Amino acid sequence: MExxxxxxxxxxxxxxxxxxxxxxTVRSKNAFKDxxxxxxNMFGGELKNYTRxxxxxxxxxxxxxxEHATSxxxxxxxxxxxxxxxxxxxxxEIYIYGTAVRVE
Amino acid sequence: MADLxxxxxxxxxxxxxxxxxxxREKAHFKxxxxxEKTLVLLPALTMKxxxxxxxxxxxxxxxxxxxxxxxxxxxxxxxxSLFGMRISVAEAMMDRARREAVLRMKxxxxxxxxxxxxxxxxxxxxxxxxxxxxxAMAYGTAVYYAK
Numbered sequence: 745m746e747x748x749x750x751x752x753x754x755x756x757x758x759x760x761x762x763x764x765x766x767x768x769t770v771r772s773k774n775a776f777k778d779x780x781x782x783x784x785n786m787f788g789g790e791l792k793n794y795t796r797x798x799x800x801x802x803x804x805x806x807x808x809x810x811e812h813a814t815s816x817x818x819x820x821x822x823x824x825x826x827x828x829x830x831x832x833x834x835x836x837e838i839y840i841y842g843t844a845v846r847v848e
Numbered sequence: 849m850a851d852l853x854x855x856x857x858x859x860x861x862x863x864x865x866x867x868x869x870x871x872r873e874k875a876h877f878k879x880x881x882x883x884e885k886t887l888v889l890l891p892a893l894t895m896k897x898x899x900x901x902x903x904x905x906x907x908x909x910x911x912x913x914x915x916x917x918x919x920x921x922x923x924x925x926x927x928x929s930l931f932g933m934r935i936s937v938a939e940a941m942m943d944r945a946r947r948e949a950v951l952r953m954k955x956x957x958x959x960x961x962x963x964x965x966x967x968x969x970x971x972x973x974x975x976x977x978x979x980x981x982x983x984a985m986a987y988g989t990a991v992y993y994a995k
Binding site: 746747748749750751753754755786787788789790791792794795798799802824826828836 | 861864865868869872873876896897902903904906907908910912913914915916917918919921941948964965967969971973980981983985987988989991
């Protein structure tokens with residue numbers, strides 16, 4: 745599965761468009777890990793727990809999008825965008841969408 | 849007496865977070881400059897087409913980081929926002945996060961010739977008014993040209 749965030753896959757020709765595919769995940773933070781983060785928050789610096797959490801969440805959303813695209817028979821997703829929204833206090837949604845295509 | 853202890857804790861936290869936060873920020877900026885120098889040959893471009901060359905491989909790459917603000921910064925920011933002043937401590941924080949995100953993206957695209965259509969996004973971490981940190985995320989399409 746090839747994924748790009750430009751309209752085409754450079755060096756390849758798009759033969760079929762399958763339309764919009766998307767993947768989303770809603771994750772909340774871990775209250776116990778958050779205690780550590782608030783300590784660290786006193787002195788600044790990277791909050792590695794949060795970085796890892798968001799990275800995992802994004803990977804999950806991407807794999808859901810890929811699943812969706814595969815089920816349509818596509819072999820690539822072009823023009824992928826990322827969006828985030830606050831669903832509830834302490835929870836965030838990561839939404840990834842793009843156009844499923846077949847390339848040669 | 850209890851008031852004195854509370855104030856003592858507050859002031860020492862303020863002073864400590866200023867020194868530790870500043871030290872860490874300086875170290876991070878130094879580290880950023882060094883890494884940026886080594887990755888200068890892998891350009892991150894905001895356009896969709898760069899060179900008219902045959903492409904053999906493309907890949908979506910992304911890098912993200914969450915940077916937390918310290919106690920000193922929170923106090924300064926809330927004071928500055930009373931008067932509508934420029935909050936330079938927050939500017940430094942955003943700068944750190946974005947540059948780190950771009951560098952991590954580049955580090956994931958090692959061996960590529962360029963990264964096209966790079967976009968940078970931000971996300972606030974924390975509940976409503978209380979900001980725990982900010983996330984910067986950079987993503988783009990890494991391309992490998994035919995040799």
